[in-house]
Amino acid sequence: MSSINTACPTSPRLTVSIVGGGIGGVALAVALSRDAGLDVQVFEAAAQFSEIGAGVSFGPNAVRAISLLGLEAPYRRIADASPAPFEDVWFEWRRGSDDGYLTATLAPGCGQSSVHRADFLDAIVAHLPEGIAHFGKRCVEVTQDGDSATARFDDGTSFRADILIGFDGIKSAVREHVLPPVQHGEIAPFWSGTYAYRGMIPTQQLEAALEARGGDRRLALVPQMYLGRDRHILTFPVKQSQLINMVAFITDRSTPHPELPAGEEWVQAVSQAEMLSVFEGWGAASQAILGCIAEPTRWALHELPELPRYHRDRVLIVGDAAHALVPHQGAGAGQALEDAYVLASLLTDEACDRGNADRVLGAFEAARHARTCKVQRTSHEAGDVYEFAAAGIGDDEARLIENLETRFDWLWNHDPHSDVQAARQVLNWAPVPPHRSA
Numbered sequence: 001m002s003s004i005n006t007a008c009p010t011s012p013r014l015t016v017s018i019v020g021g022g023i024g025g026v027a028l029a030v031a032l033s034r035d036a037g038l039d040v041q042v043f044e045a046a047a048q049f050s051e052i053g054a055g056v057s058f059g060p061n062a063v064r065a066i067s068l069l070g071l072e073a074p075y076r077r078i079a080d081a082s083p084a085p086f087e088d089v090w091f092e093w094r095r096g097s098d099d100g101y102l103t104a105t106l107a108p109g110c111g112q113s114s115v116h117r118a119d120f121l122d123a124i125v126a127h128l129p130e131g132i133a134h135f136g137k138r139c140v141e142v143t144q145d146g147d148s149a150t151a152r153f154d155d156g157t158s159f160r161a162d163i164l165i166g167f168d169g170i171k172s173a174v175r176e177h178v179l180p181p182v183q184h185g186e187i188a189p190f191w192s193g194t195y196a197y198r199g200m201i202p203t204q205q206l207e208a209a210l211e212a213r214g215g216d217r218r219l220a221l222v223p224q225m226y227l228g229r230d231r232h233i234l235t236f237p238v239k240q241s242q243l244i245n246m247v248a249f250i251t252d253r254s255t256p257h258p259e260l261p262a263g264e265e266w267v268q269a270v271s272q273a274e275m276l277s278v279f280e281g282w283g284a285a286s287q288a289i290l291g292c293i294a295e296p297t298r299w300a301l302h303e304l305p306e307l308p309r310y311h312r313d314r315v316l317i318v319g320d321a322a323h324a325l326v327p328h329q330g331a332g333a334g335q336a337l338e339d340a341y342v343l344a345s346l347l348t349d350e351a352c353d354r355g356n357a358d359r360v361l362g363a364f365e366a367a368r369h370a371r372t373c374k375v376q377r378t379s380h381e382a383g384d385v386y387e388f389a390a391a392g393i394g395d396d397e398a399r400l401i402e403n404l405e406t407r408f409d410w411l412w413n414h415d416p417h418s419d420v421q422a423a424r425q426v427l428n429w430a431p432v433p434p435h436r437s438a
C-alpha cells in the first residue's frame with residue numbers, strides 16, 4: 001500500500017507542494033520558503049537538481065522578476081553581459097548569406113543578460129532550505145478533494161498538501177488533472193517544425209576561427225543573429241565570456257502541421273556534417289561558428305497550444321507545464337520566473353490561507369493567462385520573422401529592421417508586479433506598493 005505523507009500539521013497557514021524542480025520550481029520554492037507561515041515541499045523526478053550545459057538568455061522583464069524574487073545578487077555573480085561599448089545590445093542582426101549588418105535590438109540597462117543554465121540553477125538551489133527537496137519523485141497522478149490536493153509518485157508514495165503547483169515542464173503530468181481529456185480532449189506538445197542544433201564554443205577558438213575566415217573577432221562576444229530563409233543562427237557569451245552559446249535553427253514550413261517522424265527522440269546527437277549541410281552557402285561567420293561545433297545535438301522544438309485554463313480548484317500549472325513555447329524571443333524561462341514571482345507574492349500574503357487558496361490560484365490565472373498566451377504566440381511569430389516567413393515582412397530588409405527594433409518592447413517593458421496588483425484586484429485585496437520583494 002502506498003504511504004501518504006502529509007505536510008507538517010503545525011503549519012500555521014498553508015501547505016504547498018511543488019511538482020518539478022527546474023528553474024521555475026526552485027525559484028518559487030526559494031521565495032515561498034522565506035515565509036514561516038508556509039510549509040513548502042518540492043518533488044523532482046530526477047535524482048538531483050540538474051540542468052543542461054547550455055546558455056539561457058533573459059530579457060529585462062526576466063531580470064526584473066529575478067530581482068523581485070530576491071535572487072539578483074546570485075544572478076549578477078554569474079551573469080554575462082554584452083561587452084563595452086555594446087552593453088545595451090540584445091542582439092545584432094545580420095544576413096546569414098554574407099554577414100551584412102541589418103540592425104541591433106537594444107535593451108537599455110540590460111543588453112544580453114545570460115547565464116549558463118546549470119550555474120544558474122546551482123546558484124538558486126543554494127538558497128533553498130535543507131530538507132524540502134525530494135528526489136526520484138516522478139509524479140504520475142494528481143487527485144484532490146475539497147480540502148487538499150495529492151500527488152502520487154512512481155515509487156508508490158504520495159503527498160498531500162493544501163495546494164499543488166505543477167512546475168513540471170512541457171511534458172507535465174499535472175496538466176492532465178487540470179485539463180481532463182474527457183472535457184478538453186488530449187492536450188499534447190506539438191513539434192513546431194523547427195530543429196535546433198546546439199553547441200558551446202570556447203571564445204578564443206571562435207575568435208580565431210572568425211579571423212581565419214577574414215571575419216571580425218568582435219562577432220564572437222557581441223551577441224549575433226544571422227538570418228536566412230527557413231534558417232537562422234544565434235550566438236551569445238556565457239560562463240564569464242569563456243564560452244559562446246550557439247543555436248542554429250532550421251524550419252520545415254512545407255506543411256501547416258509538420259510531424260516528427262514516428263519514434264524520433266526530441267534530442268539527438270548528430271554529425272557536424274549534417275549541420276554544415278543545412279547551412280551550405282552561408283557566409284564566413286556562420287561557417288566559422290558551425291566549424292567549431294564538432295559534436296552538435298539536435299533538438300526538435302516543441303510547444304503547447306494556448307491552454308484554456310491553468311487552474312483547477314487547488315491545483316495550478318505554471319511555467320512550461322502551462323505555456324511551453326519556442327525559444328525565439330528568449331522568453332520561456334523568463335515567463336516561468338514571472339509566474340514564480342507573481343504566485344509567491346500572492347501566496348505569501350497573510351490574507352492567503354487554506355480557506356481561500358483555490359481562489360488565489362484562480363486570481364493568478366486571471367492575471368497571467370493573456371500575457372503568457374501572447375508570449376507563446378509572438379515567440380512562434382518571431383521565428384517566422386527571423387526566417388523571412390512572416391506575412392507582410394518576408395525578406396524585405398526595411399520591414400525586418402523595423403520589426404526587430406520594436407517587437408520586444410511590450411514583452412520587456414512589463415512589470416510583473418502589475419500582475420500581482422491585477423490578481424489582488426480580482427481577490428478584492430488592497431493594492432500593495434510596487435516592488436515589494438516576494
Ligand SMILES: Cc1cc2nc3c(=O)[nH]c(=O)nc-3n(C[C@H](O)[C@H](O)[C@H](O)COP(=O)(O)OP(=O)(O)OC[C@H]3O[C@@H](n4cnc5c(N)ncnc54)[C@H](O)[C@@H]3O)c2cc1C
Binds near residue numbers: 046137138247321325
Ligand atoms: C533550445 C532552447 C533554448 C531556450 N532558450 C531560452 C532562453 O534563452 N531564454 C528563456 O527564457 N528560455 C529559453 N528556453 C525555454 C526555457 O528553457 C524553458 O521555458 C524553461 O526551462 C521552463 O522552466 P520550467 O521550470 O517551467 O520547466 P523545466 O525547466 O522544464 O523544469 C521542469 C522540471 O520538472 C521535472 N519534472 C518533469 N516531469 C516531472 C514529474 N512528472 N514529476 C516530477 N518532476 C518532473 C523535470 O525533471 C524538471 O526538473 C529555451 C528552450 C529551448 C528548448
